[in-house]
Amino acid sequence: xxxxxxxxxxxxxxxxxxxxxxxxxxxxxxxxxxxxxxxxxxxxxxxxxxxxxxxxxxxxxxxxxxxxxxxxxxxxxxxxxxxxxxxxxxxxxxxxxxxxxxxxxxx
Amino acid sequence: xxxxxxxxxxxxxxxxxxxxxxxxxxxxxxxxxxxxxxxxxxxxxxxxxxxxxxxxxxxxxxxxxxxxxxxxxxxxxxxxxxxxxxxxxxxxxxxxxxxxxxxxxxxxxxxxxxxxxxxx
Numbered sequence: 001x002x003x004x005x006x007x008x009x010x011x012x013x014x015x016x017x018x019x020x021x022x023x024x025x026x027x028x029x030x031x032x033x034x035x036x037x038x039x040x041x042x043x044x045x046x047x048x049x050x051x052x053x054x055x056x057x058x059x060x061x062x063x064x065x066x067x068x069x070x071x072x073x074x075x076x077x078x079x080x081x082x083x084x085x086x087x088x089x090x091x092x093x094x095x096x097x098x099x100x101x102x103x104x105x106x107x
Numbered sequence: 108x109x110x111x112x113x114x115x116x117x118x119x120x121x122x123x124x125x126x127x128x129x130x131x132x133x134x135x136x137x138x139x140x141x142x143x144x145x146x147x148x149x150x151x152x153x154x155x156x157x158x159x160x161x162x163x164x165x166x167x168x169x170x171x172x173x174x175x176x177x178x179x180x181x182x183x184x185x186x187x188x189x190x191x192x193x194x195x196x197x198x199x200x201x202x203x204x205x206x207x208x209x210x211x212x213x214x215x216x217x218x219x220x221x222x223x224x225x226x227x
Contacts, residue, residue, distance in 0.1 A: 033213035035154075042203055042217040043154065054215065086154055090212035094169040096144070096156035 002087055004099035010107040017074040019102045021087035026067045031090035034063055034072045037101075038083045046085075047072065074104075082106050109134035111204050111218035119198075119225050125191040129204030129218060136185050137162040142207040143187045144214060145178060147200040155200075159207050160187055194225045 001024040011017055021032070029050035035043035045054040047063035050070055060075040074081055087099040115127035129143070136143055142159035149155075158168035160178045168176050177190040191198060201222050205214035 031212045033211075035214075042205075042220050043214070044217070045213055045215050048208075048211045048213040048215070088154075088213060094156055094171070095159070095167055096146075096207070096214070098154040098156070100153045 002089055002097060002099035004085075004087060004102045006102060007100075008103045008105060010105050011077055012107045013077050013079055015077050017072075017077055017081070017104055019072040019074075019085055019104075021065075021070045021072070021099050023068045023070070023089060027070075027089050027091070029066050032063075032065070032070050033088045033090075035086045035088065036081075036083050037086065043086060077104070079106075109206060109216050111206065111216060113202060113204050113218045113221040115221060115223070117222055117224060119194055119223060120227050121195055121225055122193055125189070125194050125198060125202075125223055125225075127189045127202055127204075127221065127223070129187050129189075131185045131187075131206075134206075135182075136180055136187060137182050140209055142167075142209060143178075143180065144205045144207045145189045146203045146205055146214070147198075148203070148220075149197075149200045157189065157191075157202075196225050199223065199225045 003022045005020045032050040034047040037043040051063045062073045084101045084103045086101050110132045112130045119125045144159040145157040160166045160180050175192045180187040201220040203220045204218045206216040208215050
């Protein structure tokens with residue numbers, strides 16, 4: 001089980017966002033990914049392997065963590081960054097599970 | 108670049124079978140680096156992985172849906188498909204197809220999604 005916190009993060013453009021994803025059991029860093037989803041759109045892969053940015057993802061997005069605690073950081077929020085963020089782990093049965101999401105909203 | 112497009116009925120009656128197809132363009136379902144997944148998202152809720160298929164036909168399903176799910180692949184059409192039987196209102200969701208990278212353990216390309224409502 002992946003638990004994301006907080007449920008909602010209210011911040012202003014230019015501020016730093018720190019999103020948490022906690023696993024109920026230790027997860028290999030290779031198996032942890034982050035996605036961004038905007039209203040009416042499909043999720044977009046941001047981070048894989050806990051800290052590797054996907055193709056075309058700006059460097060203001062960074063991932064870190066190990067074991068059971070992982071973090072997605074957005075260094076300076078741009079207007080287009082306000083969205084819902086999901087973490088995802090690869091495991092056995094089911095092979096892919098998602099956290100419940102963190103909404104980053106404009107304060 | 109690779110693009111995925113879901114297609115299928117937007118309305119399904121309770122107890123019937125939901126059938127969706129994902130067409131892959133700009134790439135091949137026979138690529139050995141990928142699985143081909145279905146994921147769904149009920150209105151206002153989070154993401155649930157349904158299952159995936161490899162081009163050889165081998166499958167892996169979410170245990171919570173395994174008894175009702177069948178995923179198949181048609182390499183000649185570069186498509187893969189989802190069938191979900193005995194649907195109820197709880198199966199109402201946006202259904203996404205996605206490419207699952209075998210070695211990066213994530214979904215790196217997604218379709219835009221298709222909304223399916225279960226209602227009589």
